[in-house]
Structure formats: C-alpha cells, structure tokens
Amino acid sequence: YTEKAYEMIKRLPKIKILLPASCPWDEDEESLGLEGIKPKSSPVPRRRGSASSDDSLPPPSSSRRVSFADAFGLSLVSVKQFDSWGVTDPSGSLEYDLNEDKEYYMVPLFNLPQTSEELALRVNEQKLELESLELLSGTTTLRGIVRVLNISFDKMLYVRTSLDSWKSHFDLLAEYVPGSSNGGTDCFSFKLTLVPPFGEEGARVDFCLRYETSLGTFWANNNEKNYCLFCCEKMKEKPQDESENRRKSCLKTTRL
Numbered sequence: 534y535t536e537k538a539y540e541m542i543k544r545l546p547k548i549k550i551l552l553p554a555s556c557p558w559d560e561d562e563e564s565l566g567l568e569g570i571k572p573k574s575s576p577v578p579r580r581r582g583s584a585s586s587d588d589s590l591p592p593p594s595s596s597r598r599v600s601f602a603d604a605f606g607l608s609l610v611s612v613k614q615f616d617s618w619g620v621t622d623p624s625g626s627l628e629y630d631l632n633e634d635k636e637y638y639m640v641p642l643f644n645l646p647q648t649s650e651e652l653a654l655r656v657n658e659q660k661l662e663l664e665s666l667e668l669l670s671g672t673t674t675l676r677g678i679v680r681v682l683n684i685s686f687d688k689m690l691y692v693r694t695s696l697d698s699w700k701s702h703f704d705l706l707a708e709y710v711p712g713s714s715n716g717g718t719d720c721f722s723f724k725l726t727l728v729p730p731f732g733e734e735g736a737r738v739d740f741c742l743r744y745e746t747s748l749g750t751f752w753a754n755n756n757e758k759n760y761c762l763f764c765c766e767k768m769k770e771k772p773q774d775e776s777e778n779r780r781k782s783c784l785k786t787t788r789l
Contacts, residue, residue: 635766635767636671636766636767637668637672637729637764637765637766637767638668638765638767639666639667639668639675639763639765640735640762640763640764640765641666641760641761641762642762642763643755643758643760643761643762645663645664645665646662646664652680655753656680656681656682656718657682659751659752660681660682660684660744660746660751661679661680661682661690661742661744661751661753662679662680662753663677663678663742663753663760664678664679664680664720665677665678666678666760666762668764672726673727673728673729674724674725674726674727675724675725675726675727675738675762675764676722676723676724677692677723677724677725678710678721678722679692679707679720679721679722679723679742680718680719680720681719681720681721681744683714683716683717683718684746684748685747685748686747687746687747688719688744688746688747689706689744690706690707690721690723690742690743690744690745691704691705691706691707691742691743691745692704692705692706692707692723692725692740692742692743693705693740693741693742693743694725694738694739694740695738695739695740696727696738696739698737699739704743705723705725706723707722707723708721708722708723709721710722725738727764729766731764731765731766734763734765735764735765735766736763736764736765737761737762738761738762739759739760739761740759740760741753741754741755741759742754
C-alpha cells in the first residue's frame with residue numbers, strides 16, 4: 534500500500550467483534566477428549582441414563598372404557614334356529630338298511646379238514662391251514678379260524694382277498710386268538726364283511742393265507758386252487774294275493 538492509504542487505515546475507528554459463547558457440545562467434545570475438528574452442525578449426542586429415558590416416555594393411560602351392546606340398544610344374545618327336516622341322519626339310514634328282514638347263506642367251493650388228525654397233518658405239512666369258516670347269523674360277515682404251527686414267537690397272518698376274481702386284491706391282517714395255544718399250534722381269526730346288494734349268483738370271494746415268521750413265509754391256498762365261496766341272499770316265497778283267494782271262494786259250481 535502507499536503511505537497515504539496506510540495513514541487512512543490507521544485513522545479508521547476500532548471495531549470490537551463479539552465472538553459467540555462456547556456451545557454445550559464443545560464442552561462434550563473436550564470432556565471426551567476427541568481429536569480433530571468436528572463441524573458444529575454434527576454434535577456428539579449426550580448419553581442419557583435410564584431415569585432420563587423413563588421421564589421422556591408418555592404416561593400410560595390410566596383408564597379404559599368398555600362398552601356393551603345393550604348400551605347401544607342392541608341385544609346381548611344372538612339366537613339362530615334351524616329346521617330339523619333339512620338335516621339327514623346317516624346313522625338312521627344305515628341302521629334301517631342293516632335291519633332289513635333279509636337272510637344270507639354261504640356256498641363254499643372247497644372242503645375243510647373233517648377230522649382233527651387231518652387238520653394236524655395239513656398244519657405239519659404247510660405250517661398253516663384253514664380250520665373253520667362261517668357266515669355270522671343275520672349278517673354278511675365271514676369269520677374264519679386259521680391254525681398255524683408254532684415255529685416262531687414273532688409271527689403274523691394275512692388273508693389275501695379278492696372280490697373280483699383276482700383282478701385286484703387286498704391283504705387283511707388276522708388277529709391272534711388268546712388262549713388258543715396247545716403247545717405246538719396257535720390260532721388266528723379274521724372277519725370279512727361283504728356289502729349287499731349282491732348279484733343273482735351272489736358275491737364271490739377268493740382268498741388265500743400267508744403266514745410270516747422269522748423262519749420264512751408260508752402259504753395255504755387249497756392245493757393251489759385258492760379258497761373260493763359265494764355269499765347269496767335267500768329268496769323268500771311271495772305271499773299269495775288275498776284278492777285271488779277271495780275270488781276263488783266266491784266261485785260256485787253249478788249243477789245241471
């Protein structure tokens with residue numbers, strides 16, 4: 534600068550500049566001992582204790598209001614009525630079908646052992662044999678007894694059955710008969726219920742027996758012809774029409 538300009542600057546009045554007081558976050562920075570310069574717009578947040586955080590939460594609601602429907606003129610109970618005629622009772626219809634006055638009989642196409650000696654011989658030869666088979670009275674349920682040779686403690690007996698001449702089949706698990714053991718043999722029983730109506734020839738049933746033990750699997754199949762039977766319905770005689778009887782009684786012979 535020139536001397537003249539320097540003199541003019543010296544003559545200017547002195548102005549005092551007031552600096553702002555130190556901010557609270559400056560004290561935090563100094564107390565934490567942080568190094569470097571941080572912008573004033575990004576202060577370090579203060580750590581608050583549990584007491585201060587609890588104070589900041591709004592107080593819980595002191596009371597709750599509960600309203601009932603009758604306060605608005607509504608009913609507290611809703612009742613619905615159903616008509617009984619629209620509901621069918623499946624158990625009733627099933628009971629009616631089972632209680633129909635019908636009789637059935639069984640026609641086996643095989644022969645059972647006629648004596649205990651013959652039964653014991655077959656059991657010793659093939660390890661099992663069908664001992665008896667009956668149609669329970671008043672039902673269409675077949676009940677069979679199978680005698681097996683006691684060659685293993687763990688054993689199971691299945692009745693392989695077909696109702697369509699072996700186009701398909703299913704295995705029916707037989708149950709052990711308690712107290713049937715005589716030391717050398719045991720007995721199993723099975724039940725098979727047939728569902729009517731049957732055809733004109735009756736319901737055909739084919740089956741064979743499978744005996745599973747820890748020593749192997751054994752079969753009984755009526756000398757490879759399987760056990761076959763028919764379950765038929767007994768046809769009752771139709772009662773004579775009463776009107777015909779009355780007509781016959783009204784006829785009189787005339788003598789010439």
